[in-house]
Amino acid sequence: MFKYLIARASRHLSTNVCQSAPLSDITKVWFTPLPKDAKWVAPLQMHYIENGMKKDRDIVKIFNGVMVVLFNVSRQKLIYVRQFRPAVYHGLITGNSFEMPKGCIDLVKYPPEIAVTLEPCAGVAELNKSPQESARDEILEECGYDVPTESLQLIYQYRSGVGASSAAQTLFYCEVCDEQKVNAGGGVHDEVIEVVDLSIEEAKEYVKTGATVSGGPSTLLATLWFLSNKA
Template sequence: MENITKVWLGPLPADSPYVKPNRMYYVQNGVEKNWDLLKVHDSVAIILYNTTQQKLVLVRQFRPAVYHGVITSELGSFDEVDLKAFPPAIGVTLELCAGIVDKSKSWEEIAREEVLEECGYDVPVERIEQVLIYRSGVGASGAKQAMYYCEVTDADKANSGGGVEDEIIEVVELSLEEANRMVQQGAVVNSPPTCLMGLMWFFANRAPKSA
């Protein structure tokens, strides 16, 4: 995952299938304004709890946008990165199982596929429970995301997970104590708000009473 040997920036191709930049113009209270924004895919995220192990199942992966954010906060713009000064580990995150909505399938079916591909658990779609639907990245994209909850057991394990094609994803099982520390006051983590919100929802609504 951290075996990255070179990092550099380039212009965004106009035909990117994932990100479409635009400037939106509008008139508000008689004043013309504009806002730079991105059109991105809607997505799903899944809170995954293994009841056999009593552990939450998350995924660990290298996120270029996080790596870029860390570097530019210190350097501003850059052409090529000194990997000794900025090791790839600073861009590795711990997240909920998730994926973009880019297929003609129900969102629950897409969530089920992500659970299988990323984490290796094969569960029927009926066990995918909707938690919340909300907007992410409201300052930049406003994309819709649906959060789901799914309980799995060791018997549901069909493969080792890790993603498809050239994805490099590590499955991480956290004890409830470890996960709880991620959302305590003062915690500093490389996790997105969706993950932290999902963990807090779990502890408020589904965690065993002793957790």
């Protein structure tokens, strides 16, 4: 089963939509238990009584997020980002097993490129900012466009990962032009992000029925919304 998953991911990454040089040089991968002072997630257990029966459910608290369907009207291109996702890598090499991989991972057998995703511009919803302000910051940091918050159109507010995490997500639509491009993008701090432009036809091909999408539900949601409402 693992070989099938790896082969399928590798085939998908070789398509024209995702084809590109490696994002970075990942030379060593290993896994450890989550420390108590983890920065981005907090596991906990909820206990409750429903219809007279005591129930326990595992929950992983994560930050709320913002995402943007970004469309360059100058070039008629949808703008996405590519990045290596450790959680996707872990999921691909472990399948449906909870057993933690031991030792260093064989990077020849499991090349990091299998976990490079294509996603809409996105990030954490900052506690001291509105969702629009957080989205504007992400557009500038990841994709290099400087846009006013007024240009962000609200599409959806919803919950992701409702079985375990249920973070609030806010999805926006924003049109940009070449004149608003002020830097190359690529993220900040230790982020390694590549900006990818897709034509409308490439986007249609990417989300066609039966496709294997190298990204989360937000990639499908954002792309299908655009194709249904703007294309």
